[in-house]
Amino acid sequence: MIDVKATLNESEERMEMAALFLEEQLARIRAGRANIAIVSGVRVDSYGQMVPLNQVANVSTPDPRTIAIRPWDKKMIKAIEKAIMDSDVGITPENNGEIIRLGIPQPTEERRRELAKQCNKIGEKAKVEVRNVRSDIKDRLKKAIKDGLSEDNEKDAELELQKIHDKFIKKIDELLAAKNKEIMTV
Numbered sequence: 001m002i003d004v005k006a007t008l009n010e011s012e013e014r015m016e017m018a019a020l021f022l023e024e025q026l027a028r029i030r031a032g033r034a035n036i037a038i039v040s041g042v043r044v045d046s047y048g049q050m051v052p053l054n055q056v057a058n059v060s061t062p063d064p065r066t067i068a069i070r071p072w073d074k075k076m077i078k079a080i081e082k083a084i085m086d087s088d089v090g091i092t093p094e095n096n097g098e099i100i101r102l103g104i105p106q107p108t109e110e111r112r113r114e115l116a117k118q119c120n121k122i123g124e125k126a127k128v129e130v131r132n133v134r135s136d137i138k139d140r141l142k143k144a145i146k147d148g149l150s151e152d153n154e155k156d157a158e159l160e161l162q163k164i165h166d167k168f169i170k171k172i173d174e175l176l177a178a179k180n181k182e183i184m185t186v
Contacts, residue, residue, distance in 0.1 A: 015164060044076065
């Protein structure tokens with residue numbers, strides 16, 4: 001027989017993962033504002049190993065339009081620059097021998113709309129994942145009736161599942177609204 005509480009907890013975990021994935025993806029989208037998440041995916045060749053940028057340098061945002069990267073070992077500047085150029089960041093690094101700077105360009109109105117569409121597309125994927133989890137768990141609950149779960153318990157579990165679903169859809173909508181506001185703010 002199915003453990004309803006464990007099944008609902010599992011559904012909540014899976015929906016939470018979808019929301020976290022969305023949050024992570026939205027953080028990587030450049031909205032005209034400096035954010036260290038933009039370079040979080042950059043991997044640098046350090047002594048024969050590919051390591052994340054934050055393991056070979058201090059990454060900071062001294063102002064809203066600049067990301068500053070200060071390598072711990074000055075010899076790493078060329079490797080860091082190469083890694084940034086090879087990545088999908090899309091910004092040409094400038095260095096003064098000690099610090100690498102990435103100037104974040106102000107996006108045009110058209111680019112902002114594109115970014116908003118991109119965010120909404122990622123958000124829709126997260127919503128689809130949440131809905132798929134709900135559908136999967138609903139199917140499990142329906143099958144559990146055949147295994148001896150009472151219909152009342154199944155209905156209660158479905159109501160609870162719907163509440164969890166609604167909570168995460170609302171969270172996803174809030175994340176998207178916040179990101180769209182950030183993108184559209186000049």
